[in-house]
Amino acid sequence: MSEASGAVHSVQAVQQELGADVASMQAPGQELAGQRIELSLRPRDGAELASCLRALSEHEQPVVVTGGCTRMGLGNRLGDVAGVLSTERLSGIVEFDEQDGVLQAMAGTRVSEVAAAVVARGWELPVDPPGGTTTIGGAIATAATGPRRHHYGPLRRSILGLDVVLASGERTRCGGRVVKNVTGYDLAKLYAGSLGTLGVIESAWLRLRPAPEETRTLVAVFASDASGRAFALGLEAARRDSVRAAALVSGAPAAELGAPTGHAAGCVLVVECAGDPGSVARDADWLVAETGARAVPEEARLLGRLRELQGSGRLRARLAVLPSKLSRTLTPLADAGFGVIVYPGAGFVYAVAEDVENAEALATVDAVASDVCADLLIEAIPDEARGARDVFGDPGAAAPLLRSLKERFDPHRILNPGRGQGFR
Amino acid sequence: MSTPDPSPHAAEGSLPGSGGDALAARLRAIVGSDGLLVRDDELFVYECDGLTLEACRPTAVVLPETTAQVAAVVRACRAAGVPFVPRGAGTGLSGGAHPVPGSVVIECSRMKKILAVDAENRTAVVQPGVVNADLSDAIQHLGLFYAPDPSSQLACTIGGNVAENSGGPHTLKYGATTDHVLAVEVVMPDGEILRLGSPTGAASGLDLVGAFVGSEGTLGIATEVTVRLTALPEAIETLLVIFPDVVTACRAVGEVIGTGLVPAAMEILDQRTIAAVEDSVYAAGLPRDAGAVLICELDGAAVSLDPQVERIREIARANQASDVRVAEDETQRAQFWKARKGAFGAMGRLAPDLYVHDAVVPRAKLPEVIAQVCEIADRHRLRLSNVFHAGDGNLHPNISFDRRDEDELGRVIQAGGEILAACVAAGGVITGEHGVGVEKRDYLPLVFSEADLDAMRRLRAAFDPDLVCNPGKAFPTTRFCAESNPKARGYDQVPFE
CATH class of the missing domain: 3.30.465.10 (Uridine Diphospho-n-acetylenolpyruvylglucosamine Reductase; domain 3)
Structure with missing residues (x-):
């Protein structure tokens, strides 16, 4: 990077090269993800996206890449950037093959828009991220996941192919539109969850699932001394055929989900059964018999609220834990002031807090993660608590490989500098 | 070569044939004499894997038993400047375990715990x-x-x-x-x-x-x-559906998918495959007069399966199926699957050689593509049989031939290329499960641009910047064994960068 005056010149050069339709200078003082933003790039199609990246590479101007801006805090602290590259105008469903149950959408298309379009045709988009404005590209870049993960699998499983523009401006494709494919390296796996640090997703082919014939949501409340039983039931529920979401919720989020007063210290089990009427009835009846669970009407949007809770908190940690160790996580995290959401089927524990003593709370998270050998991901962390911490954890022996990947895909470090694991 | 070239001028670190003795000694020190194969008669079986149309004899084969041994073997190969080729059971059909000139094959079959x-x-x-x-x-x-x-x-x-x-x-x-x-x-x-x-x-x-x-x-x-x-699923239902021809069977499969059913498996065997199976030890009582059969397996909660079986029946009937047989017990189910899994073995009876192709198309395109595939084989006067994962759109057009007939071999290769091109034109890809290997590396440009491949090379280079690990696979390149003089041609000049 050149001197400050040179950098300003380069930002303007990028803007002039791309023209006002795509690039605009920002008013002084604009900030995004804690960084000052001078330039805003809003390409309308893949060719413009490629032009943007080519210009940014030539002038060595780094950018933060955004979709729906729902989870800007993910990843390590963003380094200095000159501008923002938004994918929001790369929008729309390109092709929807109803017979085959596959769909191609531009990166900036909202997940909610795609979900609504396919459900009307008997299909379901197996992506249920937190954040109402989440885009397809953003969900993929962040490997977004929600309460139905144990049923849908990780998002990468539903990605058939990606069009990705590399930092150099080259437009590339990996995978395809078919449901089984080993043609070429599986780069889509590498891009999914890479937080836009290796390339910018232009569009995606996704595999849909048949929409369930019937859906039922049930809630059971457990007293604090019954959390062991709640875990056992949650895990058993998650392993039944029609159960596509099972969540055990404790602390403040439990109260928000309607745990009666007095039970706030206990936990709530939320279960969604979906599929053919026979198996839904069987599993729902089982749950009612075991727990006295009650059905919750669709309008209560219980899973939607669960998703929002999962994505909330100034301090938020995700622990991936083997099922046998899950039950050891709840009490210490709740005692430290966290709201806790456990997805037993996926083995995910979310600890969310708005207002805690950060250092102490982080120490608890680290201790619990270590105790249960969890894969720890700090999803949100106040800047004052961040320090030198790599939110993905120490990459250890993989560090040179991660650096090598970044260097080869983004040699000028123009894409979300600093964000990725071990990239700092 | 039976033993490495004992050239007195050999310096350690040079290619096999010059410094091979030193490498052989180092490998022997790592895996023992019992874990090192260097004799011609031992190396012969490692010339290729399930793709037998090309072959190339390796310098040596090592059979490590531990991770530490594998790592030491790799380091020894690196020190000697020799490429290495990992190998499992050698059943791969795309040549993924084919040796390159001067290479050491690292076979993992003894690591079986x-x-x-x-x-x-x-x-x-x-x-x-x-x-x-x-x-x-x-x-x-x-x-x-x-x-x-x-x-x-x-x-x-x-x-x-x-x-x-x-x-x-x-x-x-x-x-x-x-x-x-x-x-x-x-x-x-x-x-x-x-x-x-x-x-x-x-x-x-x-x-x-x-x-x-x-x-x-x-x-x-x-x-x-x-x-x-x-x-293991709580319950399984396995259906055998009899169709008048393979195109109709494909149409029914597309309809099942479009209806939103997710069977555990949907496999189609065409008439020639049925005949081959029924003539073999895998005979399962399939109707010889059927144009095609579909094996459809449903699994999951017992309570869910009956309605699904009923829907499959309806779709089958609407698509001219003459019969739908539901396996009555595990024995009958095993029999259906024996026919399917033994199909490739059964085809071995049809001709000295069998070329097993692998390509994928969007499932809704199956009927038209399978018709095209049959047309291509007919035009080239080839014996084609189809047994494939219809539910995934994953075709396996199999061509029975005799490689000693050079003209026929040429037609097999030509038809194979046309089949892949037809699949790609329909929105498909050139391999669904067998891999690119050496078999399809030169067909990759049908699917990917140079920029696409270059992105893949970036990943490759991050792991293996010197391109020593299984070189010659998965990227377009020139033919290896056509110019297989290892002394004249270092592996590092392999032109995939």
């Missing part, structure tokens, strides 16, 4: 040489199985499955190998040992396991694999 089974968490840790079916057999009493089930599962290894991202009939519902690998211990191309992923299946950061699985042995050697185990 199931190291741990964790039934509660549904995971297992295995060495790469564990045979696919052996793992499922070992855990069946726990109510679990390992879902990826390639047709070669009685022989192929988990390590090879990881390299190829192998599929199988049940991929339709359960996914391919990549969906069942949680973590991998890898000997990197520089000899370092790295652990990728986590038993939770949700390691933080980049998904390096996802990038590694299916990389055809070009990014390193898997020496330990942590896999996800799946609960």
